[in-house]
Amino acid sequence: MTGWVEAAAGLDRIEDAARRRLDRLAPVTLDRGTALFHPGEAAKGFVVVLAGRIEVFLTGPSGRDILLYSVEAGGSCVQTTLGLLGGEDYSGEAVAATEVRAVLIPRADFLALMDTSPAFRGFVFTAFAQRMQGMLHLLERVAFQRVESRLAAALLDRAEAGEVRATHQELATAIGSAREVVSRRLDAFARSGLVATERGSVILRDPGGLARLAAVQD
Amino acid sequence: MTGWVEAAAGLDRIEDAARRRLDRLAPVTLDRGTALFHPGEAAKGFVVVLAGRIEVFLTGPSGRDILLYSVEAGGSCVQTTLGLLGGEDYSGEAVAATEVRAVLIPRADFLALMDTSPAFRGFVFTAFAQRMQGMLHLLERVAFQRVESRLAAALLDRAEAGEVRATHQELATAIGSAREVVSRRLDAFARSGLVATERGSVILRDPGGLARLAAVQD
DNA sequence: GGATGTCTGTGACAAGGTCACAGACAGGGC
DNA sequence: GCCCTGTCTGTGACCTTGTCACAGACATCC
Secondary structure, eight states, X not given: OOOOGGGSTTTTTOOHHHHHHHHTSXXXXXXXXXXXXXXXXXXXXXXXXXXXXXXXXXEXXXXXXXXXEEEOTTOBOTHHHHGGGTOOOOOSEEEESSOEEEEEEEHHHHHHHHHHOHHHHHHHHHHHHHHHHHHHXXXXXXXXXXXXXXXHHHHHHHOBTTEEOOOHHHHHHHHTOOHHHHXXXXXXXXXXXXXXXXXXXXXXXXXXXHHHHHHOOO | OOOOGGGSTTTTXXXXXXXXXXHTSOOEEEOTTOEEEOTTOOOOEEEEEEESOEEEEEEOTTSOEEXXXXXXXXXXXXXXXXXXXTOOOOOSEEEESSOXXXXXXXXXXXXXXXXXXXXXXXXXXXXXXXXXXXXXXXXXXXXXXXXXXXXXXXXXXHOBTTXXXXXXHHHHHHHTOOHHHHHHHHHHHXXXXXXXXXXXXXXXXXXXXXXXXXXXXX
């Protein structure tokens, strides 16, 4: 087993005993689109992402869903931990957004590490605190910001080389809105010269203008 | 120093050494309305509520705000912990909703206890996990449920002896809506015989009917 | 080329948030 | 008692957003 632990940011300075325990676990590869957990399912263990991206959604009864957060390399899928620590069952859905390499730390190992390794505890706690903060921001945006502003922020956030490759539906999910609303907003953006739209992608024409919209309060 | 630790559910079976450390801390009393933390403020320590209730709000730029959760006896104000664990600064506001007796565990003691006391760790983690779950439910309700349903649920939740003593503004804050909307909804409820309204209070006339509304999906 | 599935545009409508007020009620001071 | 003040509630108008029901446009595979 070659050591994967170095690859996980925050775990690189872990104690030797804990590292040996972790190194016994074999990373797995998940194809893009694989679901890690479903709503209502009990968590099997603690997931650490080594490469790729996992996206965690909350799905409403009407089928609409909203992106809670995405887990990149070095991050952990905290949701799955709730069940290990006295919370209720899982209520979101985690899907591999790209091909993913990840390690699943089983419940028993997880609990043992939490008791014996300060470094591991720190890793878990930091991940927890950051997710919590992230969810607060999400709640804040959904509850208080208008679609225009959220959409502008999402576009800036996802742009690579001035382009966002995503369908209107994906953007709507990311900001917790509906597809039609995103279509109309993008249309308005295009008419003001902020973006140009193509099937499956949005080209940013005026990032500064978008940033101003994204920053607008309320 | 008489032991207050017994009073905190979840801490009653803590190790002796940790208990001695905790017993050195003196509980404080906060008047109703006292703010514990303000947005943007760095957390001073970890708060455990012994009696009374603390309510934590997220405030939008327009002044509208939404109740994140309330902390009752035995609970801890997790928000304040984020800053102690690698998160950013506080972004909510915590206010004593009643007279409150609480203990503030300073940062140094908190970190030491986290390292040395499994029972304390369990207490903190459980609190964390429950808050996280609670925030997920809040997000779910705000994003996917209609006001009618959220309001019905809030009324049932807050009723004492078939009556809810709260202003429309307070109810609106609790469900993340606006005062006028709550006024109109309550009016509609009253016209269907579900409730009767008075200045500063709502009397539940048909809890079963409200429960049906609260349970409606979407 | 045609068939199919995905993506996007559009109109109509309902729900909810915002603004601007106008009363209604409670409590204190006189 | 009466006025003043502050809080609470009711209402109409308007805009944004979410939902429903489609129609058209594009891509891909055969």
